[in-house]
Amino acid sequence: MPAYNEGKYLRESVVKTKKELSRIPHEIIIINDGSSDDTESIAIELSRKYRNVKVVSYTKNRGKGYALRKGFQHSTGEFIVFLDSDLDIPPSQVHRFISALNNGYDVAIGSKYIPGARVxxxxxxxxxxxxxxxxxxxxxxxxxxxTQVGLKAFKRHVLENVFPRITVKRYAFDVELLTVISMYGYSIVEIPVKIEHKVYNSSINWRAIARMFLDTMAVYYRKNVLHYYNGGIHEDSLAQLEGYRAPRGGGR
Structure with a gap:
């Protein structure tokens, strides 16, 4: 569970997720992504209350992709589930994703665009x-x-093989991750999701959109020009690419 200033919903999110997973062995890893509110203190409180809740925390906000990679490094399970901590996606849906992995798929991702989805x-x-x-x-x-729904499930070996090639830490992380997973031939199933937005923000963060576009174009460049995901790029070429990235900005 990546969490950036999610103190308002984090406690409820963890409690509901634990209830849904109560019949199977599990661990919940909360990654405090440099929050400035009470996210960290609530996460620590939950880890003291529940022995299978862990906390990974750092002071600087680094983006969802970075947070999920850090969480994975501290995980032990054979099935890894990414779940947003803001409760927009009810955790009651997690079981369907775990079932998909049990039924042979390597990856299960949520979709807003297939029959059965409610958004x-x-x-x-x-x-x-x-x-x-x-x-x-x-x-x-x-x-x-x-690519963007905040509920995804993976068999552990998929992330072990793919994460070393992932470079995006913020806006286009999901796109890069799924691009590489697809290139490596892993099976992906899409599952319709229910999303319940609690806060509707009519404004659009144009700076974030611009950065997301640039990050996506960088994924295109790595895939189709540098062939980086196929192992066809030298480290000095990647360093040059990193040097042309736009300056960091804002939150995720």
Whole structure:
């Protein structure tokens, strides 16, 4: 569970997730991604109350991708589930993702665009989501309907093999991760999700959108020009690419 300033919902999120997983062995790893609110103290409180809740914490906000990689480094399970901590995605849906892995799939990802999904979006958010979805399909030939849902499940060996090639830590992390997983031939199943947004923000962070576009173009460049994901790039070439990245900005 990556958490950036999620003190308002974190306690409820962990309690509900534990209840859903009570019949199977599990651990919950909360990654405090440089929060400035009470996220860290609540996470520590939960780890003291529940022996299978762990906390990974650092002071600087580094982005969702960085947080998930740090969480994975502290995990022990054979099935790894990424779940946002803001309760927009009810944890009651996790069982369907675990079942998909038990049924032979390597990866299960949530989708807003397949039959059975239930999502309420503002028009601006829907417009941006649809545009970005089409951009990913055109640029990366990624055969999934949705890359951005904050509920995904993986067999451990998939992430062990793929994470060493992942470079994006913020905006296009999910796109890069699924691009490499697809290139490596792992089986992916999409599962319809229910998303319950608690706060509707009609404004659009254009700076974040610009950075997401740049990060996505960088994934395209690594895949199709440098062939980095195939192991065809030298470290000095990657260093040059890193040097042309836009300056860091804002939150995730």
């Amino acid at each position: 309420n979006y503002t028009f601006k958010r829907w417009l941006f989501s649809t545009a970005y979805r089409n951009l990913v399909k055109v640029l990366l030939s990624l055969d999934v309907s949705d």
